[in-house]
Amino acid sequence: MEKGERYTSKEMVELQENPEGMQPPLVVEQVDLAPSLALGLGLPVPRSSVGRVLPQILEELPLRDQLRLLHQNALQLSRLVQDTNQDYEKDVGWEQFRVAVRSHSSWLKLVQEGNTSEVLLNMGQKVLKQYLQALVSMSEALSRQLGRYDMYSVVVGLLLVLQLLVLLLLSLPESLSGAALVDVPLQCVLSLGFFLSSLLLGAVHVCVCTSSHMGFLCSVHWSLPLSAIGLMGALCCVNAVMTLRRLRPAERHAKPLSSGAWSFSELDLVLLCGTLGHALLLGSSSFVEEEHQIWYFLLNTLCLALFQDVCRRYFRERPESLGLASCNADLPNPGDPRDFGVSAERGLALATPPFTLICCRLLRALNQTGIQWAHLPDLGHWLNSSEHQGVLSLLSALCLALIFFLVQRKCSVVSKVALALGLMGVYCYRAAIGNVSLPWHRAHRHASKGTVEARFVYVFVLGLLFSGTRDLLRSQFGSLRAQGSLRALRSRGLWEVYAGLVLTVALLLRAHNLPVLCWSLLTQTLMSQCVWSALKYDAAQVTIMHAWFGQAAFYYQGNSNNIGTVDISVGFVGLDRYMEAPAVLLTALSTYAGPVLWGAHLLCYLSYSRCPSAVSHASFCLGLLRSIPCVVFMVLITVLRYHLFIWSVFSPKLLYEAIHLLITAGLVLVYSATETRPGLDED
Structure with missing residues (x-):
């Protein structure tokens, strides 16, 4: 056809059925793209x-x-075959490669001799086929070997964690009741069903291990598989x-153990849908890479839901219609909840969610994280440049002053002095390593490791932790007549331990990340005094909100689900040489500073509650969450x-989730250890 002439509909159909000069699309493996x-x-x-390289892209080459x-x-x-296979000499592909190399060497000798006969061309085609056969054999062997999973051990592990999750879900009503006691039927371990299920699982284990499968559970000592079988049967x-029990009509319609009736508000819907939706989206590699965007969205939605509740409280509903739970009636309240005419209280309550929303939006520009925008310059790069050291110095000083103002309010006089000196030591440490400048130092002062300054801060951290732990022990084992109010002593002890954690985090975080710490402390103060207490949220709701804020703070620090964002330099703060245990502890605390601080603040907040089950509710919700x-x-x-990104995307995310779960387990243990014992509230 001439240029510009259009095809008729009949000609288009014929062209689609038999396209001249066109071939069907080539189907290739994803692993072949990288070498090609x-x-x-x-x-x-x-x-x-x-x-292996696609031979189609080499056809036009000599x-x-x-x-x-x-x-x-x-x-x-x-x-790669030699590195992964001890008997690589017996591998078919490796032997084919050796034959192809010898043939290739002979062909090159003929080329150097100037041979241009047809024999040379045929020999070259033969060498080409030998290389292709060797590539196919080695690639398939490596794919089978490296892509082989111990599915038996994986399935056993999945069944164990699924049964534990089912146990947590089944104990949800009793755990959130007023008594917070779960009746676990341990007597069924001695029943016939337990022995039959254990016998069945043992038979499956023997059948699998006596077959051709040789996995982890089949090669370890017999005590570990036996323990796993017993635990699985008991669960x-x-x-x-x-x-x-849950299916029985008598218990299904029984009256709840809690004194307050269960309700389901818009905030509960936001928290439930956000938690479940986030969990279900973890199967997407793009979501894992840009997970921080989801947490920013969830936090913004939470702030809007809180603002709606605040507006409903102050402008639409009467105080009698708030449906307050008696278990939370004693949480700290900045004013009389019946006095809605107090303008200061109303103004702070109404301004807290929008203020938090604005701060969240500003902090997103501090650190670019994830994959898509990680290469773009952010405010952190601008602050860390040598030209703007004065701005960073002023910002660090203001942040440290704000940290002292927010943390010192519940500490003793001695702890206030220790906190002030510790924060001054933090600034001196930053000046010693060259992040910030001191007014009396020269502009081009030689930077050091700051070991002395960091150890100076550690002294006050240990002092705060010791003072707080002492007060906690006195509240747990002391006499009411000798110690006065045990509740106040316990709350002060928890807050001083929290102050020690804040001081440690201020030392470990990078200088430009101090605004993230200030945002966390300021949000905790405003939310606890103006929103959570005024609206009488229960322990479960407050726990979920603390977890959300902590996870968002994790990403505001510049972290992501990539191992490359871990700041390993904090493992050497205050140390002359590498020490494994302190380095791991400091790195974990710096990386998960947000979840740890918000979890510690949750315990301090609930310590003011007279409900003895508030901490139990929080620990259960945190573990389930x-x-x-x-x-x-x-x-x-x-x-x-x-999946193509199983090792580059999903594997690091699994490591982050495991460490986060381990830290959460530690927090739950601390909650259980500091839970109010009976008789403490009778002051």
């Missing part, structure tokens, strides 16, 4: 790649260049008994174990 792109761009093949590129790919795969029986995404993520990555 590398060789096509003249770059070396990635060392850990198990793919035969000598084709053989050279195929040799590079085959050499890379042969080295099966306990979950079965508790499920039957971390268990749900962990279990869901484990199930999802098991299903997606052959």
Whole structure:
């Protein structure tokens, strides 16, 4: 057809049915893209790649260049075979590669001799086929070997964590009741069902291990599989008994143990949908890479929901219609809840959610995290440049002053002095390492490691922790007549321990991240005094909100689900040499400073409650809140174990979730240890 002439509809149908000069699209494996792109761009093949170059992209090259590129790919795969297989000499692909190399060497000798006969061309085509066969054999062998999972051990682990999650969900009504006591039927361990289930699981284990499968559980000592079988059988029986209890009509319609009736508000809907939606979206690699965006969205939605509740309290509903739970009637309240005419209280309550929303939006520009925008310059880069050291110095001084103002209000006089000196030591440490400047120092002062200044701060951290722990022990074991109000003593002890954590985090965080710490402390103060207490939120709601704020603070620090964002330099703060235990502890505290501080503040906030089950409710909700995404993520990555980004995206996320779960377990243990004992409230 001439240029510009259009096809008729009949001609278009014929062209689609039999396109002249067109071939069907080529289907390729994802693992073959990396070596193909590398060789096509003249770059070396990635060392850990198990793919092979696509021969179609080499067809236009001379035969000598084709053989050279195929040799590079085959050499890379042969080295990978040697690293992963002890008996690599018996591998078929490796033997084919050796034959191809010898043939290639003979062909090159003929080329150097100037042979141009047809024999040379046929020999070159033969070498080309040998390389392709060797590439196919080695690539398939490596894919089978490296992509092989111990599915038996994986399934056993998944069943255990799923049963534990089911146990937590079944105990939810009793755990959040007024008594906060769960009747776990441990007597079923001695029942016939337990022995039958254990016998069945043991038979399955023997059948699997006597087959060709040789996994982890089949190669370890017999005590570990036996313990796993016993635990799984016990969990099966306990979950079965508790499920039957929930299905009984007499207990299903029984009156709740709590004194307040259960309600489901818009805020509960936001918290529930946000938690479950976040857990279900963990199966997307793009979501894992940009998870911080979801937490920013959830935090903004939470602030809007809180603002709606505040407006409803002060402008629409009467105080008698708030439905206050007696378990939370004694939480700290900045004013009389019946006096709605206090303008200061109303103004602070109405301004807190929008102010928090504005601060959250401003902090997003402090650190660019994730994958898509990580390469863009942010405010943190601008502050850390040498040209703006004066601005960073002024900002650090203001942040440290605000930290002292927010933390010292509930400390003793001695603790206030220790906190002030510790924060001054933090600034001196930053000046010693060259982040900020002191007015009396020269502009080009030589920077040091700041070991002396950091140890100076550690002294006051230990002093605050010791003072707080002493008050906690006195409140737990002291005499009421000798110690006065045990409740006030316990609250002060918890707050001084919290002050020690704040001082440690201020030392470990980078200088430009001090605004994140100030935002956390300021939000905690405003929310606890103006919103949570005034609206009488229960312990479960406050716990979920603390967890959300802590997770958002984790990303505001500049963290992500990539291992590259971990600041390992904090493991050397105050140390002359590398020490494994302190380095791990300091790095974990710096990375998870947000969740740790918000979890510690939750305990301090609930210490003012006269309800003896408030801390129990918080510990259960915190554990359940971390268990749900962990279990869901484990199930999802098991299903997606052959995903292209399983090691680059999902594996680091699993490590972050495991460490976060471990820290949460530590917080739950602390909650249990500091829980109010009976008789403490009778002051």
